Amino acid sequence: xxxxxxxxxxxxxxxxxxxxxxxxxxxxxxxxxxxxxxxxxxxxxxxxxxxxxxxxxxxxxxxxxxxxxxxxxxxxxxxxxxxxxxxxxxxxxxxxxxxxxxxxxxxxxxxxxxxxxxxxxxxxxxxxxxxxxxxxxxxxxxxxxxxxxxxxxxxxxxxxxxxxxxxxxxxxxxxxxxxxxxxxxxxxxxxxxxxxxxxxxxxxxxxxxxxxxxxxxxxxxxxxxxxxxxxxxxxxxxxxxxxxxxxxxxxx
Amino acid sequence: xxxxxxxxxxxxxxxxxxxxxxxxxxxxxxxxxxxxxxxxxxxxxxxxxxxxxxxxxxxxxxxxxxxxxxxxxxxxxxxxxxxxxxxxxxxxxxxxxxxxxxxxxxxxxxxxxxxxxxxxxxxxxxxxxxxxxxxxxxxxxxxxxxxxxxxxxxxxxxxxxxxxxxxxxxxxxxxxxxxxxxxxxxxxxxxxxxxxxxxxxxxxxxxxxxxxxxxxxxxxxxxxxxxxxxxxxxxxxxxxxxxxxxxxxxxxxxxxxxxxxxxxxxxxxxxxxxxxxxxxxxxxxxxx
Ligand SMILES: Nc1ncnc2c1ncn2[C@@H]1O[C@H](COP(=O)(O)OP(=O)(O)OP(=O)(O)O)[C@@H](O)[C@H]1O
Ligand SMILES: [Mg+2]
Numbered sequence: 001x002x003x004x005x006x007x008x009x010x011x012x013x014x015x016x017x018x019x020x021x022x023x024x025x026x027x028x029x030x031x032x033x034x035x036x037x038x039x040x041x042x043x044x045x046x047x048x049x050x051x052x053x054x055x056x057x058x059x060x061x062x063x064x065x066x067x068x069x070x071x072x073x074x075x076x077x078x079x080x081x082x083x084x085x086x087x088x089x090x091x092x093x094x095x096x097x098x099x100x101x102x103x104x105x106x107x108x109x110x111x112x113x114x115x116x117x118x119x120x121x122x123x124x125x126x127x128x129x130x131x132x133x134x135x136x137x138x139x140x141x142x143x144x145x146x147x148x149x150x151x152x153x154x155x156x157x158x159x160x161x162x163x164x165x166x167x168x169x170x171x172x173x174x175x176x177x178x179x180x181x182x183x184x185x186x187x188x189x190x191x192x193x194x195x196x197x198x199x200x201x202x203x204x205x206x207x208x209x210x211x212x213x214x215x216x217x218x219x220x221x222x223x224x225x226x227x228x229x230x231x232x233x234x235x236x237x238x239x240x241x242x243x244x245x246x247x248x249x250x251x252x
Numbered sequence: 253x254x255x256x257x258x259x260x261x262x263x264x265x266x267x268x269x270x271x272x273x274x275x276x277x278x279x280x281x282x283x284x285x286x287x288x289x290x291x292x293x294x295x296x297x298x299x300x301x302x303x304x305x306x307x308x309x310x311x312x313x314x315x316x317x318x319x320x321x322x323x324x325x326x327x328x329x330x331x332x333x334x335x336x337x338x339x340x341x342x343x344x345x346x347x348x349x350x351x352x353x354x355x356x357x358x359x360x361x362x363x364x365x366x367x368x369x370x371x372x373x374x375x376x377x378x379x380x381x382x383x384x385x386x387x388x389x390x391x392x393x394x395x396x397x398x399x400x401x402x403x404x405x406x407x408x409x410x411x412x413x414x415x416x417x418x419x420x421x422x423x424x425x426x427x428x429x430x431x432x433x434x435x436x437x438x439x440x441x442x443x444x445x446x447x448x449x450x451x452x453x454x455x456x457x458x459x460x461x462x463x464x465x466x467x468x469x470x471x472x473x474x475x476x477x478x479x480x481x482x483x484x485x486x487x488x489x490x491x492x493x494x495x496x497x498x499x500x501x502x503x504x505x506x507x508x509x510x511x512x513x514x515x516x517x518x519x520x521x522x523x524x525x526x527x528x529x530x531x532x533x534x535x536x537x538x539x540x
Contacts, residue, residue: 050437076437078430085529086452096438099448131529149438 002026002049002153002185007058008210009044018044020210022058028152031179031186033196035246036206042189045211046157049187050074062153072100075151079158081138083130083145089117090126093144100149109148116144120174136167140174147178154179156188160195169227172198180223193246194230197221197238205245215245313499321503329507335488342473342484343511345401349408350469350515354462356409357416361458365421366446375421382414386472390479399482407480408472412465419461423454456530459523466519470512485511 002025009019018041026032036042047053049060051067051074060067062074083092093113098106114126120140130138139160146154159175160168176199179186190196196203203217219238221229229235278286295315301307302314313321328335363370364378390407397403427450435445477486485504492500 047433052433052436070437070439072439074437076434078434080428080430082428082431082434084431084449084452095448099435099438099440099444129529 001028001061001063002187003061004045004049005059005061007045007048007055007060009041009048009053010056017210019048019055020212022211022213024204024213024216026153026185026187028185029183030201031176031188031199032202032204033188033190033200034204034206035190035193035196035242036211037208037246038191040206040209041211042206043157046076046155046187046189050076050155072149073151074153074155075146075149077142077146077154077156077159079161081130081135081142081162083133083138083141085130088127088129089122089133089141090114092130092141093117093148095145096149113144113148116147117141119178120144136163136171139163139171143171143175143178147182150182152185154184154186154188156186158189158191161191168192168195173227175199176223176225193239193242197235197242198225198227198230203238203242205242217242217245310496311498313502317499318502318506321499322506325500325503325507335485335504335507338483338485338488339507339511341401342477342486342508345404345408345473345476345484346469346511346515348401348405349412349472350466352405352409353412353465353469354416357413357461357465358420358458360413361417361420361461362424362446364417365424365454366450378414378417386411387475387479390476393476394480399480401482403480404473404476404482404484407476408469411472411475412468415464415468416458416461419457419464420454423457424450426457427453455527456523459519459527462519462523463516466515467512469515470508474508 004022004024007019007022008017010017022045024032034042034045044053048055049067051060051069051071062071067074083089084095087095090110090113093116094106094109097109114123117123117126117140120143122137122140122144125133125137130141133141139162142159160171163171172195175186178184186199188196188199197219200219203219204213205215205217206212207214217238221235221238298315302309302312325335327333329339330336360370360374360378364375365371389410390403393403393406393410397406424446431449432445435449440448473484474486474489477484478490481487481490485508489501489504489508492498492504
């Protein structure tokens with residue numbers, strides 16, 4: 001279980017009050033989407049949860065132990081694929097293992113990496129360099145790279161923001177399948193309400209800066225969801241509700 | 253809605269203006285023509301100045317005489333004459349100076365680009381150092397190291413190493429912020445982040461610095477010879493100009509530039525092997 005307790009963050013350098021007393025809980029295996037205006041502190045929250053930067057006050061607990069730095073059981077993914085252009089797709093996927101256990105260990109896990117790439121529809125692209133991949137393909141390589149160390153928690157910062165609508169929908173279905181299969185706990189920042197509702201078991205709405213959680217919207221659409229649910233009235237109702245909350249958040 | 257649009261949209265008359273695609277003259281003519289054309293034009297201007305006797309022949313020899321001198325110098329070089337000896341000496345100075353500048357520039361570049369101490373304490377001194385008229389140090393090096401090859405190698409290093417520092421540091425700083433975060437989230441050590449992310453990413457910058465250094469190293473070696481004597485092409489240039497053999501000076505400068513270009517080309521060749529993922533820079537005329 002992932003818990004955030006009374007977390008606040010002020011960037012001292014420019015005196016920006018980014019987060020204000022955030023409290024939240026993500027249960028094991030739960031997928032939580034978080035949405036809020038640009039600059040309200042979502043990335044900051046994610047970085048603190050990943051142990052990449054310290055909070056100004058409050059704390060983050062993962063399974064009861066405080067997060068005090070980067071942890072191997074937390075996998076991260078960013079808006080850009082952030083692949084290394086001098087490494088093949090396969091070598092990029094193996095990077096986390098190489099860093100944790102060395103080149104030999106990484107080599108030994110090549111089979112797993114190939115399997116993962118196959119899983120996201122990239123069989124045959126193992127030896128391709130990022131420069132030869134489309135944006136969506138690169139993002140799928142990044143997913144494999146996150147998954148290879150089998151993290152129990154996935155922190156995703158607008159992972160599909162740079163993709164076109166169609167690719168994005170396919171990636172959403174892919175991510176849902178992977179998360180269900182692995183029973184991973186996921187926490188995803190997004191700017192797309194549809195994406196947030198489609199993937200989430202719950203949706204946190206954040207206010208404008210200083211970021212606070214203004215509402216928790218439960219999403220009771222049964223799984224597995226296919227993209228056709230986005231046209232159903234119930235889906236539309238939730239989206240409408242979130243939109244009104246967001247507008248409210250802007251005014252606060 | 254669509255019917256209304258067709259009703260009110262009269263088809264354009266046949267003589268309506270057309271938005272024509274224009275291919276510029278520069279694109280229609282093969283680039284070799286431009287290249288050779290400009291070169292010939294330059295030679296033409298040169299020949300013109302000589303033919304009109306705007307200056308004395310002694311001070312400005314024509315292209316033909318210079319070309320002759322280049323050929324006869326080539327003869328001297330091939331048969332292992334004194335120019336060959338000088339060329340070999342200068343080449344050694346340039347290569348050693350370049351290698352030393354690369355190593356020193358790279359090491360200092362990493363210190364400056366990777367450590368807070370380097371950024372805060374070392375870099376200001378380097379910037380101040382770079383503002384010095386470095387050529388003026390040639391006599392000092394000669395006084396310290398003698399007329400031999402050492403003072404020239406140091407001079408070449410001295411002039412060439414600064415761009416390598418700046419480009420190495422800039423290259424390390426160019427690492428994508430998110431990727432650096434990603435490395436931290438994977439638990440990468442500082443050394444791992446440097447080795448696997450920052451240094452490979454800095455390579456295009458570093459090679460740009462090395463290319464600049466390859467040209468500067470020639471300048472350093474020649475200045476060292478010119479002011480510090482002892483042999484080499486720079487010494488020959490000095491002697492020839494004292495004898496008012498400007499045609500010979502030009503020929504020697506030609507061979508000096510061959511040394512610089514050769515080194516530049518070798519560095520570029522290595523770059524294209526190693527930095528395969530990065531587009532070549534505009535100064536890379538070979539692969540263009
Ligand atoms: N390293 C930093 N130093 C100083 N201020 C920062 C830093 N990172 C973020 N901020 C500030 O904190 C606030 C929140 O930034 P953050 O990146 O968390 O927003 P965000 O919600 O992720 O925005 P977006 O949706 O545009 O990605 C912003 O006002 C930003 O200027
Ligand atoms: Mg953000």
